[in-house]
Amino acid sequence: DRQATDQIWRLLNNTMVPAEVAHALESSPPREREELWTQVGPETQGEVLLYLSEEVQDEFLDRMDAAELLTATENLDTDDLADLLQRLPTSSIQQVLDSMEAQERERVETVLSYPEDTAGGLMDTDTITIRPNITLDVVLRYIRRHEELPQSTDVLWVVTRRDELIGRLSINKLLVCDPSMSVREIMDTDFIRLDALASQNDVAQLFERHDLISAPVLNERGQLVGRITIDDVVDVIRDSAEHTVMSMAGLDEEDDTFAPALRTTRRRAIWLGINLLTAFLASSVIGMFEGTIQKITALAVLMPIVASMGGIAGSQTLTVLIRGIALGHVKTNNVRWLLGREMIAGMLNGVLWAAVVAALAIVWFDDWMLGGVIALAIVINLVVASLTGTLLPVLLKRLSIDPALSGSVILTTVTDVVGFLSFLGLASVIYL
Template identity: 45%
Template sequence: MPVPDRKSPESLQDRLDQVTALLRQHEEAGRLEEGARERAGNLGDQVSSRVELQDKLEELHPADVAYILESLPLEERLKVWQLVGTEQDGEILLEVSDAVRETLLADMDNHEIIAAATTLDADELADLAPDLPRDVVRELMDTLDAQQRERLKSALSFDDDQVGALMDFDMVTIRDDVTLEVVSRYLRRFETLPDHTDKLFVVDLQGVLKGVLSVNKLLVTSDDQLVADVMAIDPVIFDPRDDAGEAVQAFERYNLVSAPVVDSKGKLQGRLTIEQMLDYIREEAETEALNAAGLVEEEDIFASVWKSVRNRWAWLAVNLCTALIASRVIGLFENSIEQLVALAALMPIVAGVGGNSGNQTITLIVRGIATGQVQMAHGERLLRKEAGVALINGLVWGAALGVITWFLYYNAPLSIVLMSAMVLNMMLAAFMGVAIPLLRVRMGGDPALGSSVLITAITDSGGFFIFLGLATVFLL
């Protein structure tokens, strides 16, 4: 029997390179030269390259097209976007980042947006709706049937970090008083099952959830068994108002692929799937990384200069203020630095190591808050633990730096002062690394937002003050 040829899958970079090359051909063919023959020939080349590029885009998954659009400068991005088939527009708009979606929607008129949106389900529309013009949302509402309209309103009524905003409505429900044979025949009526269908939801006539029937159980159990006899009556369930982060943890803890969402009366509202959980994790991770760097929102890498400036200026202003404070701390000890020049060479080490230690602590605390492991009540215990870690690290690395300093300057008191400053600044970094995110949580803020900027500012100013202060007292 012949072995079929195996073709390695193309990487995203390969696909991007192919689309970029086709786009270059299309643009080159569009630059018509003088002369009727040349112009006619180039026009044919342009049409050919356009068709080839459109065919390539149609072959790609919407997620791959989204990656390509995000990787192109604005002008080229819009050219490719205009060549994408209308039936793909809605899925691609869901896949691209918020910042890139804004540029694509700005290039579409209302009719194009509505045409793209009508290909989506209610839960998908709920993800897209906040970015659409209000008049477009109203028109979309009019195009939906009563059930879809109610589902969309329901999804839009929840906050982004609640289960209700993430759930989808594409699921299979069955009754408990039928046999598995009847269920199997019912499933064969579908062309395809909803993605991630690992269980069927058993409901009564009022839509109240009574249990779940796993597809695995359906396949291996005798056909004459009733659903009621083999279904699980105690599945993991979620309320639409539950925190999405807690749902993610439950999916991980119980190895879930899908789970029902029910209201306070037990009525089935929708379901969560592993796909939605992964999307939520990715978005939260990206937001946390941006916030830690002091970026207010996700930024299109090819955004205009002024958009990028607006996104970055706030925490840069904070950073400037903290840098000025650090410089004034150094200014207080100008005379000390003039008398012992070695201080100027050594003080960045104290500040740098303290900042690194503080960032380690704050990263662990923010992660613990995100996973639900760290609560406000844990503050005192965490402070003691991190202070112990900082004390040991400060003594070990402070002593090592003290020895190096002695070999450089042959000044034992300077070595002792440097080691002491290292210990004290790392203790300060540990305290602030725990306190900053917990205080932000208590005030209702995001513990990751600007945390790196704040801890660096505190350890810089504190490190300079501690080291130069000790040096002034004991060395001069």
């Protein structure tokens, strides 16, 4: 508890930046979180909300009234404000928009007009634009008229009279070049332009590949509508990487770590229910062979080994494929090679571990036949697991189903069913 008191003390003394306050809120169980939130000044609440995961954002946004919202959002940048507004009901959005100056409102509405997960939804409109025909000296004087430049301004955008983007002038070039030169002479024309409707994952990939700090966003007529800066992209990168690990356990990357017990129970119940269906499917396969098991109980002892080896091998393949697809490494033209590689690896590991398991089974139960049956079943299950682990995520992706979310459930069902079926089926054929 000393740590909690310490946090409140720091808050009161305003030594924490909004991101740190958000982190403290995310790290607190419900009651402490309440206490901390009451210590956040009304005008900094907006900035703090920006750094929270969606579930925690909603928790606080849901109970703020219009006046509180207005105070909290007063000092936010266009893109940040748009982010928050997207989480509110339409009536509240309108109230906030109505309270703004015409120019500012127009800028927010531009961002809101694009889907949240596109370049347009991610951008801010804080761009400084210049014309190509002026000299650097004029540019320097123009800039000096600003009290400060928008955050992370590393370039000025060169546009035509109709706002069409034709070049960019980096601040660093502006500083080192001869002031009597014209913008047109030294501007870059070879750089990355983002389509306002490009997906945020494509945007993130471009930023990573080209080490960008900021990039211009254009509408379908080639006009500059905004810019995206690296700090917005870092969130996208973090979220997309977290999405895989959370989805594979049936969870969401926006989930609150400290969600209350009842909400947690309800959310987990769905995933457990789905998995129960697949478990019953596996059980019904075992049920088909009750007679065999009654005669040779060693089968019941060993059957989980066959299923579990298949499950492990399959999820390794599945994970490699899901990551390869997410990173853009896996495409239609190289899936065939991967399938071959995985089948070979599955076969080789199948033979290796089948031999080990067979030897142990023979020693344990003093039954050579049993060793042969389990060895064959393991090889079959590992090959099927490799096949499924490779093709399933590719197929799901093509059907626009998230392979990270449904892949592991389907895969485990396949490896359980095939594992039990091959082991108990072979045993029935041989022993009965």
